[in-house]
Amino acid sequence: MADYHEMWAGLGLDLKTHDMVLEIVGKAYQDIFLSQKNRPKGMSYFDFVVSEIHGLRIKEIMDAKAEGRKVIGTFCVFVPEELVLAVDAVCIGLCAGAELGFEEAEKYLPRNTCSLIKAAFGFKLAKVCPYIETTDLIVGENTCDGKKKAYESYKDIVGNLYVMDLPQMKSTEGRALLKAEYKRFAQKLEEISGKKITVESLKKGIEIANNKRKAINRMAALRSADPTPISGLDALLANQVFFYDDPVRFTGSVNAICDELEARNREGMGVAPKGSPRILLSGCPMAVPNWKVPYVIETSKAVIVGEEMCTGERGTQNLVNTKGNTVDELIDGIVDRYFQIDCAVFTPNPSRLEHIKKMVKEYKADGVIHYGLQFCQPYQMESKIVEKELEKAGVPTLLIETDYSQEDAGQLKTRIEAFVERIKS
Numbered sequence: 001m002a003d004y005h006e007m008w009a010g011l012g013l014d015l016k017t018h019d020m021v022l023e024i025v026g027k028a029y030q031d032i033f034l035s036q037k038n039r040p041k042g043m044s045y046f047d048f049v050v051s052e053i054h055g056l057r058i059k060e061i062m063d064a065k066a067e068g069r070k071v072i073g074t075f076c077v078f079v080p081e082e083l084v085l086a087v088d089a090v091c092i093g094l095c096a097g098a099e100l101g102f103e104e105a106e107k108y109l110p111r112n113t114c115s116l117i118k119a120a121f122g123f124k125l126a127k128v129c130p131y132i133e134t135t136d137l138i139v140g141e142n143t144c145d146g147k148k149k150a151y152e153s154y155k156d157i158v159g160n161l162y163v164m165d166l167p168q169m170k171s172t173e174g175r176a177l178l179k180a181e182y183k184r185f186a187q188k189l190e191e192i193s194g195k196k197i198t199v200e201s202l203k204k205g206i207e208i209a210n211n212k213r214k215a216i217n218r219m220a221a222l223r224s225a226d227p228t229p230i231s232g233l234d235a236l237l238a239n240q241v242f243f244y245d246d247p248v249r250f251t252g253s254v255n256a257i258c259d260e261l262e263a264r265n266r267e268g269m270g271v272a273p274k275g276s277p278r279i280l281l282s283g284c285p286m287a288v289p290n291w292k293v294p295y296v297i298e299t300s301k302a303v304i305v306g307e308e309m310c311t312g313e314r315g316t317q318n319l320v321n322t323k324g325n326t327v328d329e330l331i332d333g334i335v336d337r338y339f340q341i342d343c344a345v346f347t348p349n350p351s352r353l354e355h356i357k358k359m360v361k362e363y364k365a366d367g368v369i370h371y372g373l374q375f376c377q378p379y380q381m382e383s384k385i386v387e388k389e390l391e392k393a394g395v396p397t398l399l400i401e402t403d404y405s406q407e408d409a410g411q412l413k414t415r416i417e418a419f420v421e422r423i424k425s
């Protein structure tokens with residue numbers, strides 16, 4: 001990687017801490033990803049992306065800013081990238097997956113707040129995230145109570161927060177609220193970018209986002225083969241980079257990997273022996289560099305074949321209808337797609353359970369591991385329903401509750417190994 005210290009200093013990062021973070025992440029990547037056997041060659045693209053995640057990509061974003069383009073940071077898959085692209089802005093995910101700056105974060109948040117929220121505060125307060133510093137607007141959303149209330153203090157820390165209201169029920173009124181909020185957001189984007197959203201620009205935005213989803217869903221579908229052609233770790237990585245990368249380049253790179261995976265499937269070539277226990281992961285999102293649970297699973301003689309998470313199929317399923325003669329009609333198509341996202345903040349939320357069952361079937365999963373972040377009420381509460389229903393349907397299910405620390409890695413390993421044994425027997 002080139003020397004980007006000047007750029008980072010210009011963004012106000014704490015260079016000493018930031019250097020340390022890059023070193024730790026680089027080492028973890030080496031140990032977790034580069035040590036895997038039989039990886040698809042196309043993954044070298046993602047190796048490069050990760051090695052430059054705070055370098056070249058940030059430089060690209062800074063160049064885009066210099067051209068007058070705006071940068072929009074998001075924390076949730078409910079924020080429609082299509083609208084951001086329609087004003088030629090850059091959309092980047094800001095969720096963080098490491099225990100950093102938590103002590104500082106706890107000056108604003110109760111200790112019993114989930115790691116995802118704490119990391120959003122921690123990364124800003126510890127001055128280690130160049131993405132946050134490049135944003136012109138950060139979009140928060142009213143999903144769980146934790147996020148909703150945390151944004152009240154987050155707005156003072158970041159200074160450029162915009163909060164989007166979201167429905168909690170899949171009702172007619174809920175859909176109307178979502179549409180009204182997307183229209184308000186579109187207006188905000190026009191205001192800060194100085195660009196008007198037109199039928200043409202919105203169709204282009206929809207097409208770019210749809211293509212990105214098609215590519216990642218194509219990769220997902222190829223994992224139904226036995227042996228599976230790509231590890232769960234690598235597939236998760238692609239899903240994580242989905243939120244940072246240039247969307248058109250990302251689409252091309254994922255499609256190139258898919259060509260390779262198709263060839264592997266034809267030849268019966270996989271990353272684990274045929275017949276290896278197949279796990280479906282379900283639950284809270286896993287942001288970079290949160291790789292703990294998948295690493296434990298895939299070093300316990302099992303392979304992950306799908307992710308029912310927002311860093312996975314919950315976030316990428318369904319496309320936006322491109323038909324429409326007005327911006328309003330196109331926004332209707334966007335609302336229709338996003339209203340199907342079955343986040344646990346919705347009540348009731350039966351479609352999520354149906355989706356998990358569908359994924360078990362499609363990806364021929366032998367068991368489900370439900371990943372719940374500690375103090376995440378929506379997913380923890382829903383996990384009990386998921387476990388009961390899946391076990392009733394004969395699908396072995398393991399509920400895991402964890403956080404971003406490494407302290408429970410040994411205990412997780414013991415539980416996951418026992419679960420894999422249960423599946424095998």
Ligand code: SF4
Pocket residue numbers: 075076077078143144284285310341343344345
């Ligand atoms: S889990 Fe819910 S709140 Fe979190 S990113 Fe997904 S949709 Fe948004």
Ligand code: SF4
Pocket residue numbers: 114115116117143144145146147284285373375376377378379
């Ligand atoms: S993991 Fe749970 S508690 Fe944390 S932000 Fe997401 S929904 Fe909220």
